[in-house]
Amino acid sequence: MPLCPNCKYEYVDRATECPDCGQSLVDELPEEIIFDEKDWQVIYTSSFDYEVEMLKDNLESAGITANILSQKDSNFPTPGDLSVIKLLVKTEDAENALNFIEEFKKNLKTDEEEEDIE
Ligand SMILES: [Zn+2]
Numbered sequence: 795m796p797l798c799p800n801c802k803y804e805y806v807d808r809a810t811e812c813p814d815c816g817q818s819l820v821d822e823l824p825e826e827i828i829f830d831e832k833d834w835q836v837i838y839t840s841s842f843d844y845e846v847e848m849l850k851d852n853l854e855s856a857g858i859t860a861n862i863l864s865q866k867d868s869n870f871p872t873p874g875d876l877s878v879i880k881l882l883v884k885t886e887d888a889e890n891a892l893n894f895i896e897e898f899k900k901n902l903k904t905d906e907e908e909e910d911i912e
Contacts (some may be wrong), residue, residue: 797823803864834861835888838881838895846879849895856894858887 795804796819798812805812810819840846843864850860863880883891 796821799823802862833885834882835885836863836880837883837888837891839878840881841878843879846881849881849898852898853881853883853891853894856890858883858891858894860891 796807796809797804798815798817799820800815800817801812802823803812803814805819811817812819838846838849843862846862850862853860861882863882
């Protein structure tokens with residue numbers, strides 16, 4: 795299966811480019827971007843990939859490298875885990891990232907409350 799070296803998603807055989815980021819797909823991920831799990835911590839999980847993508851983008855614009863581990867990752871075939879998408883950051887960034895997400899979620903909550911008033 796072709797893989798996107800950027801998003802790490804697998805695509806159907808005839809795909810040559812990642813529909814998300816436009817990267818050329820590869821058969822195997824280059825070794826340097828397969829991350830070593832002990833250096834990374836899961837700081838957020840969600841069933842909604844757009845939510846995790848949004849957090850990743852925001853973390854990265856704050857200078858924190860983040861990685862998404864999706865349900866499509868064959869390292870995690872557990873059925874109960876299928877709908878969970880994990881957001882990981884390096885252990886050294888975990889505390890900053892958690893603070894960042896906390897602030898971010900506060901802002902989200904405010905938005906939701908405003909919508910409820912309508
Ligand atoms: Zn991609």
